[in-house]
Amino acid sequence: MTTVFTVAALTLREAARRRVLRSLAVLTVLLLALSAWGFSRIDAEFGGLTSGESRLVAALVLNLVMFGLSLIAALGTAFLAGPTLAGETESGIALAVLARPVRRRSVLLGKWLGLVVFGSGFVAVAGSAQLMITWVTTGYWPPAPLTGLALLAAQAIALLTLGLLLSTAVSPMASGIVAVGLFGATWIAGVIGGFGGALGNDSIRRIGTVAHALLPTDGLWRGAMHAFQDPTLIAGFSEAFKGHPFLSATPLSGVYLVWSGVWVVIMLSMAVAAFQHKDL
Amino acid sequence: MTAGPAAGPQQTAGETTAQSPAVWAGNLKKRYRRRIAVDGVSFIVRRGEVVGLLGPNGAGKTTVIKMLLGLVRPDAGETMLLGRPAVDPRARARVGYLPELFRYQPWLTAQEVLTLHARLAGVPADRDVLEAVGLADRAGDRVGGFSKGMQQRLGLAVALAARPELVVLDEPTSALDPIGRADVRDLLLALRQRNVAVLLNSHLIGEVERVCDRVVILDRGKVAASGTLAELLGGRQLRLHLDGVGPEAAARLGAEAARDGEWWTIALPDDVPTLVSDLVSLGVRVSAVEPGRVSLEDRLLTILREAR
Numbered sequence: 001m002t003t004v005f006t007v008a009a010l011t012l013r014e015a016a017r018r019r020v021l022r023s024l025a026v027l028t029v030l031l032l033a034l035s036a037w038g039f040s041r042i043d044a045e046f047g048g049l050t051s052g053e054s055r056l057v058a059a060l061v062l063n064l065v066m067f068g069l070s071l072i073a074a075l076g077t078a079f080l081a082g083p084t085l086a087g088e089t090e091s092g093i094a095l096a097v098l099a100r101p102v103r104r105r106s107v108l109l110g111k112w113l114g115l116v117v118f119g120s121g122f123v124a125v126a127g128s129a130q131l132m133i134t135w136v137t138t139g140y141w142p143p144a145p146l147t148g149l150a151l152l153a154a155q156a157i158a159l160l161t162l163g164l165l166l167s168t169a170v171s172p173m174a175s176g177i178v179a180v181g182l183f184g185a186t187w188i189a190g191v192i193g194g195f196g197g198a199l200g201n202d203s204i205r206r207i208g209t210v211a212h213a214l215l216p217t218d219g220l221w222r223g224a225m226h227a228f229q230d231p232t233l234i235a236g237f238s239e240a241f242k243g244h245p246f247l248s249a250t251p252l253s254g255v256y257l258v259w260s261g262v263w264v265v266i267m268l269s270m271a272v273a274a275f276q277h278k279d280l
Numbered sequence: 281m282t283a284g285p286a287a288g289p290q291q292t293a294g295e296t297t298a299q300s301p302a303v304w305a306g307n308l309k310k311r312y313r314r315r316i317a318v319d320g321v322s323f324i325v326r327r328g329e330v331v332g333l334l335g336p337n338g339a340g341k342t343t344v345i346k347m348l349l350g351l352v353r354p355d356a357g358e359t360m361l362l363g364r365p366a367v368d369p370r371a372r373a374r375v376g377y378l379p380e381l382f383r384y385q386p387w388l389t390a391q392e393v394l395t396l397h398a399r400l401a402g403v404p405a406d407r408d409v410l411e412a413v414g415l416a417d418r419a420g421d422r423v424g425g426f427s428k429g430m431q432q433r434l435g436l437a438v439a440l441a442a443r444p445e446l447v448v449l450d451e452p453t454s455a456l457d458p459i460g461r462a463d464v465r466d467l468l469l470a471l472r473q474r475n476v477a478v479l480l481n482s483h484l485i486g487e488v489e490r491v492c493d494r495v496v497i498l499d500r501g502k503v504a505a506s507g508t509l510a511e512l513l514g515g516r517q518l519r520l521h522l523d524g525v526g527p528e529a530a531a532r533l534g535a536e537a538a539r540d541g542e543w544w545t546i547a548l549p550d551d552v553p554t555l556v557s558d559l560v561s562l563g564v565r566v567s568a569v570e571p572g573r574v575s576l577e578d579r580l581l582t583i584l585r586e587a588r
């Protein structure tokens with residue numbers, strides 16, 4: 001257990017000292033500044049958020065910005081997960097560490113835990129900042145901010161777990177790129193599936209369902225969106241919600257949450273199994 | 281238990297016992313795809329013993345070392361470290377390792393690297409090791425800014441950090457300057473004084489000859505020869521510096537005598553004083569008599585040539 005925590009602390013320190021963190025911080029500040037400006041414009045254009053339409057726009061823009069944040073979190077952690085495992089086995093850093101009286105499983109879990117803390121911490125800080133900005137500029141406060149942020153963190157965790165699994169097999173850069181590629185593909189599949197639902201076309205809708213099961217990032221993201229929206233909107237604008245990429249009509253089901261947890265455990269176990277037998 | 285050395289894994293003690301060897305390797309085998317890297321290697325490193333692992337490039341030395349430390353999974357064979365089977369990570373609790381490819385977290389300082397390794401080994405960090413490798417004044421600097429030789433010195437410090445009873449060094453001086461090499465030699469001798477066992481892989485044979493009690497010579501994945509330096513090199517030669525050797529004196533020296541100018545080398549006779557007085561009475565001027573020794577380098581080359 002000490003190994004897990006030692007390695008987790010090491011991974012956090014790595015994240016803090018590498019350039020990744022600085023790039024993340026710059027991107028995040030840019031996005032937050034942009035959203036602050038955008039929200040103040042919305043407020044000015046609509047003259048306060050009394051009308052339902054302006055609320056719809058605010059929810060939409062908030063989701064859009066949150067999507068940007070989740071993208072930054074996903075990219076950041078996926079590009080940290082690769083170097084921290086594949087990079088260390090490639091460069092030889094892992095040799096000295098794994099020759100210590102440690103189990104490889106503990107080292108891998110430690111890395112995972114460190115990345116989870118990093119990703120969740122980022123989502124918590126940047127997400128809360130964004131919610132505060134929205135509140136200050138427009139007075140809008142989402143119905144379930146904690147659930148939303150937790151689901152965003154879960155999304156980042158799912159992606160970094162995938163990144164970790166990939167980095168046991170391929171090079172550091174490739175694992176980051178593949179993870180992000182899959183993330184994007186699932187998002188697109190989710191959007192397509194949403195259109196399928198809107199058009200009443202079951203076979204197209206199934207694309208989204210299957211993608212959501214294979215990689216739960218987009219499913220979790222849609223749950224997060226739902227938690228950030230004003231619930232009265234869904235009743236008022238049900239047409240707008242149909243197949244919309246930045247609006248979500250339904251909350252996450254408990255089954256899906258459980259599946260996401262199981263999915264992460266499966267990916268992590270596969271990563272452990274792959275790492276356990278690797279010749280260094 | 282076919283090809284293993286005498287002391288086998290049957291003496292699996294729950295505790296690290298002082299009498300169990302530092303390393304016991306039995307019939308290790310490893311194949312990378314079609315290529316056989318290690319083919320039935322067995323050897324022992326006793327407590328407090330310095331053993332040299334020699335052999336040409338690609339002989340399988342690094343692979344053997346990695347199998348001992350659980351970094352590479354052997355296809356067959358068993359290993360015991362300090363009395364524990366090597367499959368148990370705790371066997372490595374008192375083992376220090378300097379890899380051939382030495383790299384340490386570039387975003388940490390030298391001192392932080394040592395603290396990390398001490399924590400992983402479950403012992404308090406030893407403050408003196410950076411001093412011992414000549415890095416005391418760079419303790420607070422990031423490893424990313426270290427030169428190659430400095431990184432290897434740090435690697436040595438890491439290998440020594442957790443109060444080891446066994447130190448495994450894979451070419452520890454490959455990046456070091458002459459002073460660094462001398463430092464390593466002193467370090468190795470100090471380790472032997474403290475009864476720390478050392479397994480040393482090096483291509484600098486002079487280095488090995490000076491510090492090792494025994495050597496194991498690998499060639500193409502097999503043990504080509506092993507034994508103490510005395511066993512491998514023999515002390516069985518005599519070198520004489522002679523002047524005015526006539527036919528009779530030459531006959532007295534024997535038909536096997538090898539001549540190089542005024543230096544003669546013969547197999548060590550039972551009675552050296554009688555030989556010398558015989559030579560003198562035959563009118564030979566004897567200006568030097570010394571025991572001859574084959575260098576480890578010559579011996580290694582002979583062994584490797586014979587094996588081909």
Ligand SMILES: Nc1ncnc2c1ncn2[C@@H]1O[C@H](COP(=O)(O)OP(=O)(O)OP(=O)(O)O)[C@@H](O)[C@H]1O
Nearest residue numbers: 312315316317335336337338339340341342343344
């Ligand atoms: N990861 C690997 N994949 C494939 N083959 C390998 C691998 N590691 C080692 N080998 C092969 O195993 C053999 C032994 O390699 P090893 O590194 O153990 O040699 P060595 O004795 O340490 O050589 P050197 O003196 O050059 O360091 C070589 O033929 C090498 O090609």
Ligand SMILES: [Mg+2]
Nearest residue numbers: 341342343380
């Ligand atoms: Mg080698």
